[in-house]
Amino acid sequence: MSEKATVIALSGKGGVGKTSLSAAIVRTLTEEKPDSRILAIDADPAVGLSVALGISVGETLDEVRQRVAAEVENGMSETQDILAEAKYHLFDAITEERGFAFLAIGRPEAAGCYCAINTYLRQVISLLADQFDYVVIDGEAGIEQINRRVMEKVTHLVLVSDQSRKGIEIIKTINKVSNELVMADKSGVVLNRVMHPDLVKESDLGGIPLLAVIEPDEALALNDIEGTSVLDMTSESKVLKGAREVLGNLGVI
Numbered sequence: 530m531s532e533k534a535t536v537i538a539l540s541g542k543g544g545v546g547k548t549s550l551s552a553a554i555v556r557t558l559t560e561e562k563p564d565s566r567i568l569a570i571d572a573d574p575a576v577g578l579s580v581a582l583g584i585s586v587g588e589t590l591d592e593v594r595q596r597v598a599a600e601v602e603n604g605m606s607e608t609q610d611i612l613a614e615a616k617y618h619l620f621d622a623i624t625e626e627r628g629f630a631f632l633a634i635g636r637p638e639a640a641g642c643y644c645a646i647n648t649y650l651r652q653v654i655s656l657l658a659d660q661f662d663y664v665v666i667d668g669e670a671g672i673e674q675i676n677r678r679v680m681e682k683v684t685h686l687v688l689v690s691d692q693s694r695k696g697i698e699i700i701k702t703i704n705k706v707s708n709e710l711v712m713a714d715k716s717g718v719v720l721n722r723v724m725h726p727d728l729v730k731e732s733d734l735g736g737i738p739l740l741a742v743i744e745p746d747e748a749l750a751l752n753d754i755e756g757t758s759v760l761d762m763t764s765e766s767k768v769l770k771g772a773r774e775v776l777g778n779l780g781v782i
């Protein structure tokens with residue numbers, strides 16, 4: 530019997546570094562846990578983790594869902610349960626990369642409401658969690674996926690913010706809701722792109738433990754300009770050091 534998977538999700542306001550840190554966490558896990566099965570999930574319809582990880586995405590989860598739903602509707606499948614059917618197709622959407630697997634939720638066509646895909650994603654995470662040792666989820670900005678229990682299997686919740694009041698208020702709200710809906714074993718805050726380290730102690734994190742403080746990272750900025758992957762960035766990068774600190778403080782490595 531395999532032990533329970535470690536499911537790490539990153540959540541917070543838009544633009545605070547969730548995707549960069551997710552990629553850095555994936556890379557760190559491949560380095561620290563080379564023999565384990567690692568899955569990276571881009572759960573943000575805005576997409577980005579594939580770029581940070583240097584992956585070209587094939588079929589997305591939403592495309593699999595649509596294809597399976599269409600087959601069931603056309604009577605091509607005997608199966609009543611779309612999810613059961615999807616199990617067979619799910620691995621079409623998973624790309625195997627340098628030491629990890631990758632799955633993207635995609636951009637659901639129906640604008641406005643991601644309900645269907647989020648429900649699907651929740652079930653998929655439950656399904657896949659058993660088949661991997663580590664799952665890293667780059668979440669959508671804001672609280673929707675926490676509210677919709679997409680994150681219910683999450684064991685480690687990483688709340689990412691900059692030093693702004695707004696960013697910190699958002700992670701406090703996410704933490705409050707996740708305390709009721711997520712049941713993570715551990716959660717904590719990462720303050721990213723910190724311009725004023727001396728002022729970190731002034732930030733009221735509402736009692737949530739601080740996992741790491743990451744200052745502006747020149748290596749990441751350079752990476753951005755060149756459009757290269759976090760996998761190819763110098764290991765001296767501040768975000769990579771931050772990722773190691775986060776995983777260490779969460780007791781994952």
Ligand SMILES: Nc1ncnc2c1ncn2[C@@H]1O[C@H](COP(=O)(O)OP(=O)(O)O)[C@@H](O)[C@H]1O
Pocket residue numbers: 542543544545546547548549550577721722723743744745746747749750753767768
């Ligand atoms: N510590 C940092 N130093 C410099 N640039 C950063 C840092 N963290 C993130 N960035 C940059 O900020 C932008 C937004 O980061 P991203 O990871 O995409 O945020 P999110 O996924 O939360 O929207 C990206 O261009 C990223 O490279």
Ligand SMILES: [Mg+2]
Pocket residue numbers: 547548549573576577667
């Ligand atoms: Mg992002």
